[in-house]
Amino acid sequence: MKEDKIWLSPPHMGGTELKYIHNAFDTNWISPYGSNIDEFEKGLENYLGNNSFVTALSSGTAAIHLALQLLNVEEGDFVICQSFTFVATANPILYLKAIPVFVDSEESTWNLCPNAVEDAVKYCLKQGKKPKAIIAVSLYGMPFMVDEIVEVSKKYDIPIVEDSAEALGSRYKGQLCGTFGDFSIISFNGNKIITTSGGGILISRKESQKGRAAYLSGHAKEDKDYYSHSELGYNYKMSNISAGIGRGQLEVLEERIKQRRENHDFYHHLLKEFEDIELFCEPDESFFSNYWLNTIIIKGEFLSKERIRAIFFESNIETRYLWKPMHLQDLYKDYKFIGNNTCGILFDKGLCLPSGSGLTDDCKNRIAEMIYNLKS
Numbered sequence: 001m002k003e004d005k006i007w008l009s010p011p012h013m014g015g016t017e018l019k020y021i022h023n024a025f026d027t028n029w030i031s032p033y034g035s036n037i038d039e040f041e042k043g044l045e046n047y048l049g050n051n052s053f054v055t056a057l058s059s060g061t062a063a064i065h066l067a068l069q070l071l072n073v074e075e076g077d078f079v080i081c082q083s084f085t086f087v088a089t090a091n092p093i094l095y096l097k098a099i100p101v102f103v104d105s106e107e108s109t110w111n112l113c114p115n116a117v118e119d120a121v122k123y124c125l126k127q128g129k130k131p132k133a134i135i136a137v138s139l140y141g142m143p144f145m146v147d148e149i150v151e152v153s154k155k156y157d158i159p160i161v162e163d164s165a166e167a168l169g170s171r172y173k174g175q176l177c178g179t180f181g182d183f184s185i186i187s188f189n190g191n192k193i194i195t196t197s198g199g200g201i202l203i204s205r206k207e208s209q210k211g212r213a214a215y216l217s218g219h220a221k222e223d224k225d226y227y228s229h230s231e232l233g234y235n236y237k238m239s240n241i242s243a244g245i246g247r248g249q250l251e252v253l254e255e256r257i258k259q260r261r262e263n264h265d266f267y268h269h270l271l272k273e274f275e276d277i278e279l280f281c282e283p284d285e286s287f288f289s290n291y292w293l294n295t296i297i298i299k300g301e302f303l304s305k306e307r308i309r310a311i312f313f314e315s316n317i318e319t320r321y322l323w324k325p326m327h328l329q330d331l332y333k334d335y336k337f338i339g340n341n342t343c344g345i346l347f348d349k350g351l352c353l354p355s356g357s358g359l360t361d362d363c364k365n366r367i368a369e370m371i372y373n374l375k376s
């Protein structure tokens with residue numbers, strides 16, 4: 001008989017989520033309004049601090065879409081975007097008929113290379129248009145090079161949309177991810193560090209922007225006693241049920257970060273004498289990762305990522321390839337890419353290892369055994 005499946009990053013309930021869902025049922029707020037939403041937004045605003053105004057939405061993707069819309073991204077505009085990411089980062093650029101310019105990663109954080117971002121800005125200026133936004137991702141929970149990217153953003157006066165979908169609880173120089181962008185987003189999809197089953201937030205720096213995001217997420221319905229609309233809106237609100245899950249999850253966030261970081265310590269210990277496998281780690285003490293996923297780079301002529309994935313699969317252990325960069329996707333192959341394909345090489349050689357916050361000692365033993373067996 002096969003042993004239980006070890007998933008890459010399954011949902012991990014804290015225990016109080018159902019209480020908040022019952023509360024929604026008891027008060028009959030089974031809708032995109034209600035106290036769970038208000039309290040979830042407030043809880044996140046308190047957690048993030050730094051002038052954060054939170055709008056709860058149906059997904060992180062919806063939050064990126066609204067962020068770009070609030071920055072007046074329109075048809076034909078350039079938007080600079082990290083190539084090494086999940087497709088949801090880039091798709092909202094096309095929703096708005098704007099033009100993505102993809103930028104390579106640097107090797108220390110795997111996120112936007114500051115020099116390549118500046119080259120991308122120059123490329124756009126040469127075409128006669130300043131980019132409307134820079135989308136910076138904190139991939140796998142690792143903050144991007146915030147100081148350097150903010151410097152380019154300030155130099156050319158281009159706002160940053162911070163995609164911290166995977167980085168709730170991560171910090172750069174002590175400051176939380178989700179507080180660095182002109183707009184920032186976090187995802188609560190089922191696989192993220194905490195979840196609402198599906199959902200996301202947009203973080204604005206001004207209360208008026210939060211109001212406008214809420215308005216656009218509710219079909220841009222104006223405050224009149226009949227249905228009045230003068231702008232195009234969306235149906236992007238989070239449900240009061242989902243927000244109930246989020247309230248419960250928020251109570252265990254610190255514990256979840258601790259557990260994910262303990263997984264990292266486990267892998268660090270396991271792999272430290274393994275020459276052929278390099279664990280992706282914080283480059284220095286400025287970076288504090290929530291280690292949403294632990295990722296490895298397979299070096300030299302050691303086993304291929306396909307082979308290692310197949311070996312783990314045989315033992316019912318899920319691993320996954322790294323995100324395939326956008327500039328290598330058929331969907332985006334006709335768009336400009338600036339860089340040396342550093343992220344393409346990471347994709348070729350990398351693998352994500354099981355990193356759920358509920359990973360038991362038994363699971364860890366099974367994983368350790370698999371890794372020792374790779375050696376022989």
Ligand SMILES: *Cc1c(COP(=O)(O)O)cnc(C)c1O
Binds near residue numbers: 058088198
């Ligand atoms: C999950 C994710 C998103 C999208 O979030 P959803 O809530 O699933 O829409 C965006 N960007 C990155 C990097 C992600 O990992």
